[in-house]
Amino acid sequence: MDYSHNSPASYPKDPHSFADPAVARITHVDWTLEVDFQLKKIRGQGTYFVHHQGAPELVLDCHHLLIKSIRLDDSESEVPVTLTPEKPFLGQGLLIPLVPNTQKVHLAFETTAAAAALQWLEPSQTAGKKEPFLFTQSQAILARTWLPCQDSPSIRFTYTAQVKVPPHLLPLMSATNPQEKNASGTYFFKMEEPIPSYLLSLAVGDLAFSPVGERCGVYAEPATLAAAADEFADTEKMLLAAESLYGPYQWGRYDLLVLPPSFPFGGMENPKLTFATPTIIAGDRSLTSLVAHELAHSWSGNLVTNATWNDFWLNEGFTVYFERRIMEALYGRDYAEMLHTLGYQDLLHTLDELKHAPQDTCLELNLGNRDPDEGLTEIAYEKGNLFLRQIEKLVGRDEFDAFVNLYFSTFQFTSMDTASFERFLEKELLNGKEDLKQKLQPATWIHTPGIPAGTPAPESILFKKVSQELHRWQQGTQAAELSSQGWSTHEWLFFLSNLAKTLKTQQLAELDSTFHFTSSGNAEIQAEWFKHAIRHHYRPAFAALEEFLVRVGRRKFLLPLYKALLQTPEGTAIAKDIYQKARPNYHAVSTNSLDALL
Structure with missing residues (x-):
């Protein structure tokens, strides 16, 4: 059987892209980008190399982008900007007429305030509180909101980018990255392996680097760097374990960037540079399965x-x-x-x-x-x-x-x-x-919907021991007498997620005074605990709940907590009050889900 996926017939029709790669597709792009924090916009120019055989046009995706000019090859004359009617979620198709021998298309563009991929953070929203921060989130179809592209995961291309930023900040991309700032504020990036557009990324901030192995390192704001480097100390071991399972790592370096708390996901597998939430810095390396997950994407997803x-x-x-x-x-x-x-x-x-x-x-x-x-x-x-x-x-x-x-x-x-x-x-x-x-x-x-009948559920020996302790507590044993010493985050999450749906306030107070869930430094444990606090109107946790919802933008935590609050009229009022304060801290990926709820 021929497994070749490189013939045009191998491009499936993507319902989320205007592009038609079977007719004309981009193979490489050279971008020049300027990041303007004052106006909160990116100005860019791109030279797009096009593969086609006499195609009448190249179609790119764009959404809320300002297209300033289009030129073909070495011609100085501009081609008219033609856009299809706008569609919800998808934006517009940019239709660029080609002549039979067109090899390059030159585009000038700039982002607008409606670019859903971009989050511009004020200094107060960062760890250091002194400098602004910008990060992108391109998955699933948001790359088209910050640069014109063929925004389908089936279309891969290589790229370079020259990026100009304020001199006291450091830019990073899903590419070969600098490890320290330079005086000029201009940086050059290269991605030699072909990637789909959803893996395009850019972050700009007051960032520093710390190595944690030969091929692995961590970028973070200086205030966070030491804790992050300690938390991710096992990254190189993970990389070696991954290679021993499924073959050589194909991307050169594997580094991590710890973003401000408003990042909407746990992690994003941008090649060479995983974007990670600070909510996995627990101080005991107990949440680093997320790093293993994003690293595994270097094979499944990125490769x-x-x-x-x-x-x-x-x-x-x-x-x-x-x-x-x-x-x-x-x-x-x-x-x-x-x-x-x-x-x-x-x-x-x-x-x-x-x-x-x-x-x-x-x-x-x-x-x-x-x-x-x-x-x-x-x-x-x-x-x-x-x-x-x-x-x-x-x-x-x-x-x-x-x-x-x-x-x-x-x-x-x-x-x-x-x-x-x-x-x-x-x-x-x-x-x-x-x-x-x-x-x-x-x-x-x-x-077929659901899980096929007869599929065995996973069984954890360690969780059986947790279940025994939970049963003891439910039978009247004091929380302080439970055998919970040395439990990992996962054991605590299992304990919390299997608490009874109805609990008395004094039971919650006893658990909290013994195990300090409300004030836990572990975001996973706090988020699970807050669900019980909301359900049972456990007032001592509400101030911490509000602080958590205002600070953390990770959608995995936000949606369940807001949904829990919305179950009662009193909770709905609290949710709306908190959301009003918190919304400016959230990325569009989170607000798109939460606006509909609230």
Whole structure:
């Protein structure tokens, strides 16, 4: 079977892009960008190299961008700016007429205040409180809001960028990065491996660098750098573990950038430079499975990419599975099983939330005419992981690892849709083994809602011990007498997430005075605790809850907490009051979800 994905016929129709890569596609871009903090805009010029065979036009995606001029090749005369009518979520197609021999298109553009990818932070919103900060979030289809591009995960290109910033700030991109500031404020970036547009990134701030290994290091504001470097000290070990599982790391360096708390995600797998939330700096390295997750994306997602957002599970299902294999290699099987069990709990919760939209619980989605962010649920992550675990269980780990290695090496630097994955699975693993196919039922996993009947749930030995202690407490044992010494964050999360739905105020007060959940420095534990505080009107936690919601912009925490507050009239009033204060601190990815709620 020919697995080549480089012929034009291999580009699936992407419902979230105006581009038609089968007709004309970009292969490389040279950008010149100037970051203006005073006007909160990026001014840019790009030379786009185009692959086509006599195509009549090149179509790029843009949304709320100001296109200033277009020229072809070496011509000095400008081409008229032609945009398609605007569509919700998608923005507009930029139609650039080509002549038969056109090789380059020159574009001048600037961003507007409506660029949803960009978050401009005032000094007060940073750790250092002295300098402003800018960061981008391009996934899923926001790259088109800060530079014109073919904004589909199926289209890959290399790039360079010359970036001008205020001299006292440092810019970083998903590219080869500087490790210290220069006097000129002008920096040159190069990405030699072809990437899709959603992996384009830029951050500018008062940043410093600290190495944590030969190929790994951490960027952060000076106030945060020492804690971040200590937290991520095991990154190089993770990289070595990942390579021993699924082949060489293809991106040169693997560095992390700790962003201000308003970053809407736990992490973003921008190649060479993972963007990370400061909420994973817990002081005990207990939340670094997120680093393993973003590192695993260097293979699943960045190397082999979902062709459209309908195939998002191919990015995330493989990444969750791979992340937990890295954690198992470093910290043992019992540790990894805790992560699988917590993930399974999250999956059951998501299945319950989506019971009125069962098609959204299939692995392959249909997100046409919808914002692709609606597909970023635990289904892609945890149902995808469960499916791969089931394959591993049926064929054995050695055979499954050989299959995954073949998958990554065969399709590296290309895109994969679900139908192509099913063909690859059939040929390379199932291969006429009817008994195996009957046991696995891949089509049921991929195209049917929910979890296939008879799928075993993960079981954690360590969580069984937590359950025993929880049972003791529910039977009247004092919280101070529970055997909880040495529990990891995951054990505490399991304890909290399995508390009874109805508790007395004095029970919450006893837990809080013993274990100090309200004042915990661990964002995961605080967020889980606050759900109980809201449900039971536990007043002593409300000031900390407000401080948390104003400071932290991570959508994973915000949505459940605001939803919990909205369950009562009193909570709704509190939610609206907090949101009014907090909204300026949130990225558009979070406010897009929260505005609809509130």
